Amino acid sequence: MKAYVLQGIGQLDYTDVPVPELKSGWALVKVEAAGICGSDIPRIFQTGTYHFPTIPGHEFAGSVADVFDEKDRAWIGKRVGVFPLIPCMECFVCKEDAYEMCRNYDYLGSRRDGGFAEFAAVPVWNLIGLPEEMSMEEAAMLEPASVALHALRRLTLTPKDTVALFGLGTIGIILAQWLHIFGIEKVYTVGHNSKHGEIMKLTASEDYEYLSAACPDGESLLTEDVVTRILEKTGGEGVSIAIDCAGTSETLTNCLNSVRPKGQVLAVGNPKGNIAFDKNSYWKILRNQIRLTGTWNSTFCHSKEDDWHQTIEACCSKELCLSELITHRLDFGELKKGLAIAKDHLEYHNKIIICP
Ligand SMILES: [Zn+2]
Ligand SMILES: [Zn+2]
Incomplete structure (x- = not known):
């Protein structure tokens, strides 16, 4: 598959890599929209990811192409949003269901491979089903929209x-x-x-x-x-x-x-x-x-009350308008152009979305 692999600070290669292998509890998501986050700019150009090589991108959505476990087969073909934080489930804050403050978390697109690729491996726990009326580009913005809601809820x-x-x-x-x-x-x-x-x-x-x-x-x-x-x-x-x-x-x-x-x-x-x-x-x-x-991150705990479910509801009732924030819709091959626009303010931009 094609993917953007960060080999070192500022060294982002657009290259062929194997499709990620799955293990128990994981799903393969075909990425259909991925957003450039403000935090991706320092992550790619200044600080780097936690280790190299890593595929960045934590704001993405798509459809489930495969699952490892038989019990998860119902997810195949489903359109999904992705909560990028993978909690350890064992630390004292995870035990309080406050996963956003997990002491020992993993993270798609910074600590492990994320969504600037044709496919991404995602734990089934991190998937959220999307209603028909929600577009993929809106779904790719569920993360920042949930972060904003979480902030106000403090x-x-x-x-x-x-x-x-x-x-x-x-x-x-x-x-x-x-x-x-x-x-x-x-x-x-x-x-x-x-x-x-x-x-x-x-x-x-x-x-x-x-x-x-x-x-x-x-x-x-x-x-x-x-x-x-x-x-x-x-x-x-x-x-x-x-x-x-x-x-x-x-x-x-x-x-x-x-x-x-x-x-x-x-x-x-x-x-x-x-x-x-x-x-x-x-x-x-x-x-x-x-x-x-x-405030930090957002809550996702498979409850109707969590930030992600509330955000989807507000999008579907048209109270929240996310697509209007998208100033650039770029082809998958144009990610570097999008990053340059965001980094060097080459032209007016707000949310930049890449569509593989
Ligand atoms: Zn972000
Ligand atoms: Zn934890």
Whole structure:
């Protein structure tokens, strides 16, 4: 089969490899759509995967081509989404069904071979059946959409809340959609590209505000300016919830300074480097009794209530609009072009999907 094999940092080979062999409990998935995740860029070009060679790609969907065990034969031919985290099932958090925090997990596309290939081996436990009406490209976005839902579920959220959302990448925009689904009316989103703002308004709510934080260099967020504007818009009080989807010192500082006393700050974005805030901002955590919360991954435990099932339901009821985030649909052979667009910002992009 054709696959993209990471041989070393920045060394991604498009090559022929054997179709993965199955063992008991595993299925072979024919990949029909795979998304490029923001985290794939540092993984492929800076840090590498846990070992080499590895086939990257953790956001993918397809149909089951084969299974190892007789008892799993009903899966063959089924259209499936794939939860990429393989829990150990034995550590103390797994025993609490909190698999997203497993102490000893495996991961498709970083710790073992993933979805940038014609076929991927996936434990049957990690498969989720897809409804007819869900497209493969939507199914390839179940992971980021579930991560966004999981993040919001860390908060105490009521329709009265006012929210500031910093960072409008894929997860940020989907988070805005979930805020709308949860009935939140007042949301201020901050990004550095007005096209992200347009997609956010189109898919979440026209009524959500987009505040531009574009610098002349197009990169960092203008800290004080954005916070001042949010404080003005909330009559000087600040928002009750501030969410950082960018993972930078600036955006986390913005969160601390735009939230009201007793407010909640949610850290979502993967950090790009060390995160530091000045003393005054730190004082805000103490004096304003701010609740700072983290979130990681998503829940998948074969229950209707888990993040993945809830996400599928919201897609099918058209409350969640994932396809609108796709700016590029590329052939399987064009993955490197997609990675270059995401890495070097060669052209406007949001979600880039590869279709083998
Ligand atoms: Zn991802
Ligand atoms: Zn575990």
